[in-house]
Amino acid sequence: MSTIEVVLKVILLFFVLVTIHEWGHFYFAKRAGILVREFAIGFGPKLFSYKKGETRYTLRLLPIGGFVRMAGEDPEIVQVNPGQTVAIKLNTAGEITHLYLDQLNTRAQVIQGVVEFIDLEWQLTLTLEVDGEKLTFPVHPRAMMVTKGSETQIAPYNRQFGSKSVGKRALSIVMGPVMNFLLAIVLFFILIMITGVFTNVKLDTVDPGKAGDKAGLKAGDIVISVNNEPIGENREKLTTLIQQNPNKKMSWLVERGGSTIPIDVVPLADDAGTGKVGIKISGDKRSANASEVITGTYKQVVGSTIGILTSFKMLIFGQFKMDDLGGPVRTAQVTAEFARMGMSYLIFWAATLSLYLGIFNLLPIPALDGSRLLFMGIEALRGKPVDPNRESMVHFVGFALLMLLMVAVTYNDILRLING
Incomplete structure (x- = not known):
């Protein structure tokens, strides 16, 4: 396998694991009616970015995770205060669709004035003093604030994370990890279908000079029982029995060349006190039902x-x-x-x-x-x-x-x- 192919598989694996996690957050936040401002893979500077609907999708430099930025989780970056001069654009219904905070003289087909009152969370209204007259305008729930060349959609309180019930908020958070659990289940399911199931436990290798080699175990031996406990295809059972019997004699029964051979094996304790015999195990396989x-x-x-x-x-x-x-x-x-x-x-x-x-x-x-x-x-x-x-x-x-x-x-x- 070429190095390029390996690198691509590593990148793809990272992308899938993080994306499925963040998608769990994203999907259930959207279902709850929360405004999702950004869906990001990675952290740090942006490498790629595009906007679809209300959400900006970004790929960032550092591949150490990702995030979904929901309205109301953090203080809004753009603030408008009374006394500030702004410009607004209206739709045919007379609602504010764009609120401009800079470069006001370059904006076409706008109304310019000084902010007297503004509420973008609850009342969705803006009062401006225009040529000595106070005018009040309704604000569209998806109005955009424009400054420094970028647009930020307003977030009325009912679109913010904190406005939702504990249950809806908890669901939007927990579904990230849940999607990882579901992906793991699907992948293990596919793995069993591809590889099949073991019909026995076979010694793949026996390390020279280790406990298994000294006892007489050979690569290719099929383990039938240990201490009179049938092993069958249960590799975990064999591993557990070895680990739980450091420095204790164990009676193994193995099949070799069509013959059944009894062998006494004494696992040696490692630094943690766990039994080891120096073998690697596999087994013969067949298709799984x-x-x-x-x-x-x-x-x-x-x-x-x-x-x-x-x-x-x-x-x-x-x-x-x-x-x-x-x-x-x-x-x-x-x-x-x-x-x-x-x-x-x-x-x-x-x-x-x-x-x-x-x-x-x-x-x-x-x-x-x-x-x-x-x-x-x-x-x-x-x-x-x-x-x-x-x-x-x-x-x-x-x-x-x-x-x-x-x-x-x-x-x-x-x-x-x-x-x-």
Whole structure:
């Protein structure tokens, strides 16, 4: 596989995972009637941008996530105050469709005046003093404010994020991670259909000098039972039994060349006290029926979820070192390795990453979806929202800390690449 093909697959994988997540936010925000100002893939400077309907779609420089910017989540950038000179354009119904804040003398077919009163959230009216006369105009709910060459659609209160019920807001937030979960399920489903199911557990390789090699295990052996427990096609069961029996003699029954051979194996404990025998396992496969596809998908989702949650637990309790963590560079590197291994491996990795992204975003870490849902839960219990300024500060600090962590792990990634 060429380097260009690998790079394209890595980029496509990132694009799909982030897009499906942000689309979950976007779609359910739109369903709730929230004005979505921007749908962005990546952070930082814009590389590409176009506007369709009310939303601007952008591709940004830094491939470390994405965002959906909803009206009312942050203070509006453009403000108009009494005493300010503006120009307005009306439609045939007499409603303001454009509110110009600069270059007033260059605007054609407009009314220019000094703002006496303006309310773009509730009453949607603007009162201007024009040649000594006060005139009041209704404002169209989708009117545009124009300044410095750019247009910003106004956001009446009923189009803002905060105007919606807790349930609608929570749905627009939680559906980002949910879309990642659904994508993971679909990808695992496809993987089982493509690869089939194992009919046995076979030793792929046996590392020389390790416990399995010393006990007499050979590549190609089919494991029938361990400690009188049938293994069948259950690779996870064999792995668990090995890990749970460090430095203990285990009675294996293997099939080799048509003969059944009993072998005593003593897994050696690693630094974490987990049993290891130095083998890689696979197995013979056949096409999966409908029931096996469903059960296989379920097992893959549950097993991967447990693995991800276990890694988070180890991270929280300090069982990982900083050097063990990887950022976007390391993720791209591992993704490239899976891409070179073949499509089935890449699908497995994509499903695992999608599951990880969904779970990670639900953690109650400031700036993540889980933290926002936590604040909504507090609001539901209290019957009133948390002070928006305090919540915004929590998310801002959380985002800054996440970016700092991202810089640190990316630095580690680069050092790892330089050092080989």
